Amino acid sequence: GRVRHYKFNVVTKKANRLCSSKPIVTVNGQFPGPTLYAREGDTVLVKVVNHVNYNVSIHWHGVRQLRTGWADGPAYITQCPIQPGQNYVYNFTITGQRGTLLWHAHILWLRATVHGAIVILPKRGVPYPFPKPHMEQVVILGEWWKSDTEAVINQALKSGLAPNVSDAHTINGHPGRLHGCQTQGGFQMSVEKGKSYMLRIINAALNEELFFKIAGHKLTVVEVDAVYVKPFQTDTIVIAPGQTTNVILTANRKSSKYTMIASPFMDSPVAVDNKTATATIHYTRALSSSAILTTPPPQNATAVANKFIDSLRSLNSKRFPAKVPLKINHSLYFTVGLGINPCPTCKAGNGSRVVAGLNNVTFVMPTTALLQAHYFKNKGVFTTDFPGKPPIDFNYTGPPPTNLATSNGTKLYRLKYNSTVELVLQDTSIIAAENHPIHLHGFNFFAVGKGIGNYNPKVDAKKFNLVDPVERNTIGVPSGGWVAIRFQADNPGVWFLHCHLEVHTTWGLKMAFLVENGNGPNESLITPPKDLPKC
Numbered sequence: 001g002r003v004r005h006y007k008f009n010v011v012t013k014k015a016n017r018l019c020s021s022k023p024i025v026t027v028n029g030q031f032p033g034p035t036l037y038a039r040e041g042d043t044v045l046v047k048v049v050n051h052v053n054y055n056v057s058i059h060w061h062g063v064r065q066l067r068t069g070w071a072d073g074p075a076y077i078t079q080c081p082i083q084p085g086q087n088y089v090y091n092f093t094i095t096g097q098r099g100t101l102l103w104h105a106h107i108l109w110l111r112a113t114v115h116g117a118i119v120i121l122p123k124r125g126v127p128y129p130f131p132k133p134h135m136e137q138v139v140i141l142g143e144w145w146k147s148d149t150e151a152v153i154n155q156a157l158k159s160g161l162a163p164n165v166s167d168a169h170t171i172n173g174h175p176g177r178l179h180g181c182q183t184q185g186g187f188q189m190s191v192e193k194g195k196s197y198m199l200r201i202i203n204a205a206l207n208e209e210l211f212f213k214i215a216g217h218k219l220t221v222v223e224v225d226a227v228y229v230k231p232f233q234t235d236t237i238v239i240a241p242g243q244t245t246n247v248i249l250t251a252n253r254k255s256s257k258y259t260m261i262a263s264p265f266m267d268s269p270v271a272v273d274n275k276t277a278t279a280t281i282h283y284t285r286a287l288s289s290s291a292i293l294t295t296p297p298p299q300n301a302t303a304v305a306n307k308f309i310d311s312l313r314s315l316n317s318k319r320f321p322a323k324v325p326l327k328i329n330h331s332l333y334f335t336v337g338l339g340i341n342p343c344p345t346c347k348a349g350n351g352s353r354v355v356a357g358l359n360n361v362t363f364v365m366p367t368t369a370l371l372q373a374h375y376f377k378n379k380g381v382f383t384t385d386f387p388g389k390p391p392i393d394f395n396y397t398g399p400p401p402t403n404l405a406t407s408n409g410t411k412l413y414r415l416k417y418n419s420t421v422e423l424v425l426q427d428t429s430i431i432a433a434e435n436h437p438i439h440l441h442g443f444n445f446f447a448v449g450k451g452i453g454n455y456n457p458k459v460d461a462k463k464f465n466l467v468d469p470v471e472r473n474t475i476g477v478p479s480g481g482w483v484a485i486r487f488q489a490d491n492p493g494v495w496f497l498h499c500h501l502e503v504h505t506t507w508g509l510k511m512a513f514l515v516e517n518g519n520g521p522n523e524s525l526i527t528p529p530k531d532l533p534k535c
């Protein structure tokens, strides 16, 4: 592969949306940020220069970072943040991956505006496993707040209550024409009848799982999270924050304008609500009227989402086999949920506050990076006693207070190099019915099973798909249900696992795996780069 150099200047920029303007933090003054292009096998060097008054770090979401945890990016997990006026070069090689991923700030809530696409093309001369589309288009879904997102996070943290929801969703940075006072109608994509287009769809929203549809068109799904899937057709895409989906759109209609929509999964679906973002597909040579053909958000959200998710299968071809771990070394069971802890200083929550945890542990962010502490053997930064199962057997009918209370800690779970893990993520859904998009850094995993209610190992494990389960890096744990994932710990380092709803991460829904070095020549973490930021 070749070496590709990028420069990311983190700067503030005034942006105008929904009739008001505010300064936002951006990369190179762009919102969404610049697309990072590479081919499989390339080495990417991104020099990030911090020109703003916040600490910054950038995460290359879904990039495996084999042995290069120093370049992964989550602040206080793999690196200290890049302080104002400082810079850091992220240096990593893209190994065994091709497709769409995203990069985003991984500190505070800066990723609201600091995010962009990663497009990884196959090696030169290697075709896609589907007919080559005529053109490609990145489609980034996001959220827009009129207020400062730091104020939103502080409100959520101090009150212990849910944060204010965003004022609009966006498609490539724009809310679109359903929102009043837009200086422009939103993102426009021109197509030519008879041609096919690959849309590289990314959900960069902070706190919302989204539906995506295009009026009058079916979409053929070909890849998720930079892994090919068995192609299938659908009207609607479901995409959680952190997930990516490539679809083929064939321009085969007669009219001239069709709406593209991104609408929230959680909110009650109404035909025109003030949070649905729109964009327009425009047939360049159509003769007919200029009326825009529209489409409503899906009516039966859960059923539509399940149908989509259940259709996802690994391609599992000769060239792209699904290497599902069959023998398991670590069988883990994590409850995923929100809880209530006492908080005498919280006014809004009546002396208690919402916290989130895995196995009743609320993760406490350290003040120095875990990966450094591990590498340099600094004591007292973390412990490796993260529980492999909840402290009390989780059961929906169990007494709520014991299920809800969490304890605080910076606890990691230790894995031997190349050991295999099965992790069942059980949503407790005691406070609120929420889907939790759980993201694992440093690995792809196979989603071998999913169900509603309590996971029952005796019955459910027999039904696992160990042949062609979808392989990805972020998975929705269904509200009141569970998912089972499997992966091989073939990447030494410290790897974050967390809910990709920013508010839940902030409340503590996170932990990390510590994967030891192996004994072979290429089985240990590389030495830290010289310019690694200090805390």
Ligand code: C2O
Pocket: 059, 061, 074, 104, 106, 242, 439, 441, 496, 498, 500
């Ligand atoms: Cu895209 Cu740790 O996140």
